[in-house]
Amino acid sequence: xxxxxxxxxxxxxxxxxxxxxxxxxxxxxxxxxxxxxxxxxxxxxxxxxxxxxxxxxxxxxxxxxxxxxxxxxxxxxxxxxxxxxxxxxxxxxxxxxxxxxxxxxxxxxxx
Numbered sequence: 491x492x493x494x495x496x497x498x499x500x501x502x503x504x505x506x507x508x509x510x511x512x513x514x515x516x517x518x519x520x521x522x523x524x525x526x527x528x529x530x531x532x533x534x535x536x537x538x539x540x541x542x543x544x545x546x547x548x549x550x551x552x553x554x555x556x557x558x559x560x561x562x563x564x565x566x567x568x569x570x571x572x573x574x575x576x577x578x579x580x581x582x583x584x585x586x587x588x589x590x591x592x593x594x595x596x597x598x599x600x601x
Contacts, residue, residue, distance in 0.1 A: 492516035492590045499583060499595030502575055506599070510570040512585030512592055519561050519568055522588055526559060526570045528581035528597075535584070539570065552578075575599045 498510040510526065525540035539559040540548045547559055558571040568585060577599045585592040 492587070494585045494587060494590055494592035496583065496585050496592040496595040499597045501598045501600065504575060504577055504599055504601050506575050507571070507573045508575065508597060510572065510583055510585075510595060510597075512568040512570075514566050514568065514585075514587060517587055517590065519566055519587065520563050524561070524568050524585070524587040526568075527584045527586055528579075529584070529594075530578075530581040533581075538583070541568065572597070577601045 493515045495513045496510060498508060500508060502508055521543050523540055523542045526538040527535050528538050529535040536550065538550055538553055539557055541559045541561060549557060556574045561568045580597060580599050582594040582596050584594045
């Protein structure tokens with residue numbers, strides 16, 4: 491059974507940083523493309539960043555240069571380092587691997 495458990499969300503002031511974690515079980519992040527998505531109130535879920543099994547990354551234009559996606563093969567955990575956060579980054583952030591989704595973690599950026 492695949493489980494994805496996100497953590498690390500919270501309330502931060504604009505310009506601050508957070509690191510989200512996605513602990514995976516039942517599936518190896520080393521052999522799958524995984525990613526982070528977010529959904530703001532009243533908006534559709536959107537791609538934030540993806541990381542392929544080969545280590546290639548892709549970012550939404552809105553987060554390029556501020557967010558970094560990475561993974562630990564040892565702990566089978568994916569991360570999203572978020573810096574220079576803006577109020578428009580406020581959303582529920584979801585971890586995704588293939589067709590599996592985590593429960594989401596709330597990120598709120600105050601101005």
